[in-house]
Amino acid sequence: MTQDELKRATARAAIDYIAPKLEADGIVGVGTGSTANFFIDMLAEIKGRFDGTVASSEASAERLKSHGIPVYDLNAVDGIQVYVDGADEANAALELIKGGGAALTREKIVAACSDEFVCIADESKWVPVLGTFPLPVEVIPMARSLVAREIVKLGGDPIYRQGVTTDNGNVILDVHNLHITQPRALEEAINNITGVVTNGLFAHRPADLLLLGTAAGVKTFTAS
């Protein structure tokens, strides 16, 4: 199977998982990226069965609206029943690296508001130790060099993602050469650097469920 076929299969598994649980007044949190895009297109098939969505990016909001799916501002809803999103890496504790699409801050906010976080990913994202994928860090533009120097002190090699501005008007540093054995501690340490908005480690708020698309079918994981 191609990677896109695996992504499509995991998106379908997410629809099958959430559809029976969705409440008529329920809000679905929707992530960002190519796997999330498959999910959005399938969510359109069941759009009458829940109230609406909160999107983690402008791009996802536009795609949802193009299907006639209501999109709410997060401040206009009381909570989110379930959040479905992809990831760049996932480990056995369902801790994640996210932000390859530069949407990490809004993704982290939506995840924090959600009763349940379902991660959808193809098997290339499954790793024993996080850090092979460069860790995205969203930074206030004027603090870019300051933050980069502080990240070097933590043992990483930050590279400025040229030409990218986040939906929040900030920039991204991608941190290479990390071997993240203590994800919660590193998430905290990077977030404590002045000028950092947030980083793409989802360790304090890991996924609750991972639907992993593999050649042998979609496998379901809960945090071990």
Ligand SMILES: O=C(CO)[C@H](O)[C@H](O)COP(=O)(O)O
């Ligand atoms: O975190 C993300 C965007 O900021 C995405 O979930 C992550 O990059 C995975 O993307 P894809 O589904 O295209 O592989």
